Amino acid sequence: MDQLFDVSLFNSMLRIVTPILLAALGGAICARVGLFNVGLEGLVLIGAFSAILGNHLLGNVWLAIIFAILCVMLFSLIFAYISINLRANVIVVGISMNFLAAGLTTFCLRAIFDVKGAYYDKNMMGLPKWDIPVIKDIPVLGGIVSGHSPLVYLAFFAAILMQIYLFKTVSGFRLRAAGENPIAAQSLGIPVRRIQYGAVLMSGVLCGLAGAQLSLGQVTMFTEGMTAGRGFIALVATMLGQSNPIGVVASSLLFGFMDAFSIRLQGFALPAQFTQMLPYIVTLVAMFFFKDRSYLKDAQRANGSSR
Amino acid sequence: MTLLLEMKNITKKYGDFTANHNINFDVRKGEIHALVGENGAGKTTLMRMLYGMEEPTSGSITINGKEVHFHDPSEAIRQGIGMVHQHFMLFPSFTLAENIVIGGEPKRSGLFDRKAAADKVNELGQMYGMPVDPWRKAGDCPLGIQQRTEILKVLYQGADVIILDEPTGVLTPSEVKELLQSIKRLAAQGKSFILITHKLHEVMEAADRITVLRDGVVTGHMESNTTDEEQISRLMVGRDLIPMSRVANEPGASVMHVQNVTLAGAKGAKPLLDNITLTVRQGEIVGIAGISGNGQSELLQVISGLVQPDSGIVELNGKDVTGESVRAIREQGMAHIPEDRYMWGASREATVLDNGLMGHQHQYKKGGLIQRHKLRKVVDGWVQRFSIKTGSLDTQAQFLSGGNLQKLIAAREFAQNKPFLIAAEPTRGVDVGAMETIHGELLAKCKAGDGILLVSSELTEILTLSDRILVMYEGAIAGELSAAEATEEQISLLMAGGKRKL
């Protein structure tokens, strides 16, 4: 079994987990303000495309990342406007956003790069791999932790930052208030809509980063539909982590680990379909241990008993 | 006293419905101004406009002589107006301290200083005689504490004019007394209060001036020392009320019997129900008094089959129904007016008709389908008899005022015509006219030979209606009194955990 568990397994896990984690954090902050964002998949896809486009236009990965973030923020504004101002069903909006993103990226690929399926430029520089000075020399740990794209580190840093923001700062406190009981928050003069907009934009930033990690960090190219369901897995990670940044990290890591592990299991006689099932099954099993609050509690909240 | 605030010719329309019509209302510095009226008279609507949650269709609001236009509660808060809402506005997963300081959180080095918040809340609690545990989660607190938290929140915001929309509905008599004392003390210090309540004795005790609303118009303005409860209620209801008369009748056989029922609490905590035994007989009203959170809710849940007891027996009409489903118990002969109309008693999104059907659904069934026409006639009958104000039977329950919804629920359960009725807080938030109707129905049912278990935090209600009174304290029955001998003082003492004293 030493072929199954090695340094590269964990190293690969960190890479696999990053776009999912970033998107899941984006999902978490939306969930915290009461908007269930099913459109993560689409947002990440737009991020992946615009990162490549930005790199192509600006010739600099860092500017490309900023470009991707701006594009996805713009895109998420549509989500915000239609679901907050026009009070559309947030799930319908999310699903439509996914369709929109798929169509739009394919179309732009054709219109801008004049290619179908994939855009690849071997001269394009992806994100650098950072070697962490001291850590890289530590035997096992160095191999796992060092040598990733900066966005991998940023993702985990963002999770910690978000944990602090939500639970330690005043503004994070108000954000949670706006999500927990919008009517009460409104009655205190907390600008609920503005906070919701902020959260959606923030999730745009995170999904932009997720997309950039996918198209500039993990590989350096864009292919149609390259998110391949990662946005939905992020959604699952959001919920399994109960919209707690640290919980989201844990559930994303679990999924990432199982995914990396299932790749390695493929050699071992099991049909590929079953090894590919593994991450989903394990996530399902994990839910036995990390239960969501019971339906009764949720309902109690929703019905807000008074007197 | 100086005029602090004035609302002039206020009209508020919702579509083609006028909730407030040309209302003039003012508040002076340091006064307690009571606003009374029937359910749906427009009291809350008027206050929502003052608090910036709604904008008047026409009319003006001036504060300290300056005209103001609020678009948002935060503007009203800045002008020193605070409101304790009729339906609480709390964040259940937040601590009480968080709920109180929200909007003006203390900070330390950029972060939310929860310790300082807790200290401030403790300080505030001491100052106004309303202590709370700042670290408890709001959702875990009894309603009384939640109410207190709401008031502390407004005080924390530094309001000069404090609107209290039915603040005493969930408080025990001693809590009410404390609250009214606090209000009076604060008023003496220069704060002004607008007090909305259906309890006229509270009005008489605390208010300086009184404004009466009926159907969206002002029907009276007076000083409290020149009026009495009869006059107010006449202005409210538009007629004289008939005083309740209770004829004691001889109780018959047991309709409901609870034997040694126990329900464990969370690990390490005291049991929620501690070896409870009680009987309700035919033609008898048994009242249960107690501060909310002492096991009354749990007892009712066990009796009605919503929760299974850990041990003990529940008998209905002589049949052991322990462990039976809610439906089976209801069919065996129970009706139930639940204590919390929004949580247990109704679905806000459903229509009046659908809300009326609950519990009757198997009676109006034919071939699996609902007999709508028959149902419609019946529910319409209830609306007439209890004069429930509703647009139509297809109006969603959420558009009914709380009192009217309560009447609908009561009507629904009376119509069950079962030998045993649980009536939990049957008149909570209900105006005097409707209270008269509901009390009349309860007495009539009792007279007809049915048994009623009445749970109420309203001692007067318990005292006027019950034959026997049980007092619950910490999940156990602390004492039993007969209606003839019981006094408010005795009950209060038992409620507070004092030993039974005859």
Place this chain on the structure above:
Amino acid sequence: MTRLKRNLLALLQPIIAVIIGLLAGAIAIILLGDSVIDTYREMWNGAFGSFYFLTNTLTRATPIILTGLGVALAFRAGFFNMGSTGQMVLGGLAAAITALYLPGPGWMVLIVSLVVGMAIGGLWSLFAGYMDAKFGINLLISTLLLNYIASLFAGYMVAFPLKDQSGSAAMAQTPMIDKSIWLPKLFSGMSLHAGFILAIVAAIALYIFIQKSVSGYEIRMLGNNPFFAAYGGVKRGRMMVVAMLTSGALAGLAGAGEVLGTQHRYLDGALASADYGWSGIMATLLASSNPLGTAVAGILLAALQTGAMGVERNTNVPLEVASVIQAVLTLFVSARFGYAFLKRRKEKK
């Protein structure tokens, strides 16, 4: 406001939505340098242009309506079932296996296959419900995950044990089902099959069930306020079984219908790749879980898709743009430009 005025306003809302959606689509088309009118004409023609295209649209609407109805019932009961794709896939697979291996007269095998498809879809859905009821596992997550598991499992089944060995044997698919077991076509030479009738019947039946029956009433109340339902003697467990089973069975029927009416075999990825599940959820949500509305919304969504195909075939506007237009349209159709929107507009002036 008079009643008439209110009704007009209610009607106005979707009309405004469609107009804004079409305008947004027009901008996309103009950006491409194509003719807006031509594109929309082709869209219309592709969806409803002739009897042939109308039946095409209805064929495509069939699985959308069925999955939509399934989730509608679950949503009404307060169970957020996102698993229609997986339920559909397993229902389709089960129907194909039954049709292939059950001996007997064609019509009987057909009926049994449909029933088995429904049963398997229902049980898969119930499994998620069971995990929720028994272990408190969030239904939304579990159904999403079960989609992947179902699709991969079905993929395995047709790539290995059930693989079609006839013909070129290159596809992961079951063998072709015997013609006698196919769902009959409604018109010769057109793709519309009897599954559409089943979908419409299901929509009407479900409407009656939800709106008129006692169990439907109990399910609605459970979805609105579970405490109220419990207080009134509604058994959550039983209702959950009913709701999840029916919901999954309808999705299973959608899959079985596609297999027996359109593909005539289970073809790996065919049911999942068309996004029927998501379209169904969208139809339901657009119609606020009203079964009849879901059927209408399902046809609307299908029309947008077949219309997009028409655009792809007959104009220079590529499929991707057609799908952008489709997404923009649904986005705006879902928006509630109610009275509030109009009022705000007025205030700003």
Place this chain on the structure above:
Amino acid sequence: ACSSGRSNSEQSASNGSSAEGTGKKLKMALVLPEEIGVNQFFVQMDEGFQKAGKEFGVETKTIQSSDPTAFEQNMRATVAEDYDLIITATFQAEDVLKQVAEENPDKSFAIIDTTVDLPNVRSVGFREYEASYLLGAAAGLATKTNVVGMVAAQDVPLLKKYSEGFKEGLASVNPKAKFLIGYVGSFNDPAKAKELALVQYGQGADFVAGASATSDLGVFEAAKEKNLYTSGQDTDRTVEDPDHVVLSQLKGTDAVAYETVKDFVDGNFKFGTTAYGLKEKGVGLTFVTTDSTSKLSPFIGEEVVNKVKKISDDIIAGKIVVKNPLEQK
């Protein structure tokens, strides 16, 4: 199925020339069962189709489909819209084409990359496994570590045409070599394909063949990053990175599409089935059967190329018979 050489059941198509006779501009459609971008192979086919259309003055229309149902509707719609020739491609199109062609016996159809045995359908298949065999042999001769990998899109029968031929070719020259195969589970997930290639690298492979459509780009990137060698599919992918993408297995779909249009216009269009293998130059391998603009990598080297050329000749001569993996039960 017919898979060995040209079938002799060829008939002449009558309507091809008659349409030309009326002088009306011919209308042809290429209806694809998938979206074009998913597969390099479709892009190539479309190019050949468009090129022929331009050259011979035919009105061409390429129609992509998002899913199988959409494909069926598109096929039926093109019949309704009265195209003169309807071309489609791949196994995915078989079912629908069989139905539609049977229902419309007087319409002309062509299918590329598989066989549909109907009187009004011209089928052109490929024997990719012959080229895969060569690729496997080349890998087996070139590998230094005796570990060779392949990243395939999905574990589905279709891809056996690539993996089984490869395995066989590998074993024929280097029985000791270990063969690793990994499945992406999707045709367009380059990130995952890259991880799979990295895993195979970790297990000692120095050559990882890409057989995962668009996802191959991820394999190429892994090769670049870890300095291992890889190969592409369908077109000459070595031009993209000759140092790492050292071989490419070829499939002449563009030529077939072009020929189909040309034959129809010229009146040489014949129904029946044809299969293109090494012999017919329908499939091939860069450097071995076809020259490439990029330079040969030293990893492969002239010596290996020559050996593989020999194998290729043997296959063409029938001395080596590569089994059709789809026919072995």
